Amino acid sequence: MDELESIIEAQREKDNFWWTIEFSTPLSDNSEELLSTVAALSDSIGSYIFTEKDSEGNERLFLRADYDGTKPLDDLMFMVNFILKDKDFKDIDLTRAYKTSNQPWEKQHYDAFPPLNVGKSLVVMAPWHEKEEIAPNRTPIYIYPSTAFGTGYHESTQIAMTLLEEVVKEGDTILDVGTGTGILFITALKLGADKAIARDIDPTTLDEAKRNMNLNGINPKVCELSEGDLLKGFKGQVNILTANILLNPNVSMLPDVRPVLKPKGFAIFSGMTSVESSMFLSVLNSSGLEIDKELKIGDWWGCRATKSWS
Numbered sequence: 034m035d036e037l038e039s040i041i042e043a044q045r046e047k048d049n050f051w052w053t054i055e056f057s058t059p060l061s062d063n064s065e066e067l068l069s070t071v072a073a074l075s076d077s078i079g080s081y082i083f084t085e086k087d088s089e090g091n092e093r094l095f096l097r098a099d100y101d102g103t104k105p106l107d108d109l110m111f112m113v114n115f116i117l118k119d120k121d122f123k124d125i126d127l128t129r130a131y132k133t134s135n136q137p138w139e140k141q142h143y144d145a146f147p148p149l150n151v152g153k154s155l156v157v158m159a160p161w162h163e164k165e166e167i168a169p170n171r172t173p174i175y176i177y178p179s180t181a182f183g184t185g186y187h188e189s190t191q192i193a194m195t196l197l198e199e200v201v202k203e204g205d206t207i208l209d210v211g212t213g214t215g216i217l218f219i220t221a222l223k224l225g226a227d228k229a230i231a232r233d234i235d236p237t238t239l240d241e242a243k244r245n246m247n248l249n250g251i252n253p254k255v256c257e258l259s260e261g262d263l264l265k266g267f268k269g270q271v272n273i274l275t276a277n278i279l280l281n282p283n284v285s286m287l288p289d290v291r292p293v294l295k296p297k298g299f300a301i302f303s304g305m306t307s308v309e310s311s312m313f314l315s316v317l318n319s320s321g322l323e324i325d326k327e328l329k330i331g332d333w334w335g336c337r338a339t340k341s342w343s
């Protein structure tokens with residue numbers, strides 16, 4: 034083999050494999066967020082999340098993360114092990130690491146994210162499904178599955194989307210707190226809302242939300258995206274507020290929600306388990322809000338609330 038051929042061969046080899054590392058952790062309220070954070074911190078180029086039962090029948094959440102095959106595996110493992118030393122990730126196990134050959138990354142993702150019907154009128158699709166037939170009664174929401182939370186595959190997102198599709202109307206302004214991929218505000222805009230304000234405490238999610246806006250043909254002029262902690266510093270009033278976070282941030286935000294809702298506005302909360310619902314509802318009632326609808330999918334629970342006037 035001459036020098037040029039060996040360079041080409043080396044390049045082909047580089048292009049044709051990825052490192053794949055699989056992490057797992059017991060299923061909990063924040064397990065998906067923790068695994069996604071590990072993938073983001075370790076520069077994964079794409080990841081896929083799934084659940085499986087362990088030998089004792091307990092559900093575990095797995096994240097299979099792909100990495101650039103051009104980097105030495107030793108360096109990658111060193112970095113990953115360093116990240117896992119953080120106390121926040123103490124329950125995360127590195128299950129296995131391997132080379133994924135001759136299996137294009139797009140193909141793996143293609144298989145991993147088939148179109149998913151959500152609620153009565155939505156279908157979440159990865160962009161490579163764009164050409165697939167869409168039922169006439171469903172609006173496609175294109176989401177590029179990457180490291181931000183919000184592929185549509187998590188029940189908490191499906192709860193929020195379903196509660197949202199039932200009330201969003203033309204002309205609405207939505208405030209999406211903890212936007213992740215942007216899936217909730219993109220849904221609202223595609224169902225007729227006029228304007229979206231979206232914030233996330235993690236600034237890295239905002240680029241992903243922008244990419245998804247683009248995929249869905251959303252005019253950037255109707256969206257304000259910023260880094261932000263819950264409702265801190267937010268001034269203004271909206272027709273719909275969405276927050277698919279977790280029990281504690283949702284509860285701590287509740288006292289600030291009523292003032293940001295317009296008179297007939299709705300607040301949609303998700304990211305909590307059925308067990309946590311009574312705790313959340315007791316604080317909701319003392320925050321000048323009243324329940325409009327509750328929704329449960331699997332172990333997950335969410336609700337829609339309005340201003341109470343009594």
Ligand SMILES: C[S@@+](CC[C@H](N)C(=O)[O-])C[C@H]1O[C@@H](n2cnc3c(N)ncnc32)[C@H](O)[C@@H]1O
Pocket residue numbers: 181182183184185189190193210211212213214215216217232233234235238261262263277278282304
């Ligand atoms: C469960 S994900 C929800 C993503 C998306 N909205 C969905 O429904 O799928 C929660 C998001 O909230 C963000 N988040 C967590 N704590 C937050 C806070 N205090 N303020 C704003 N965003 C926060 C996380 O970074 C994450 O992107």
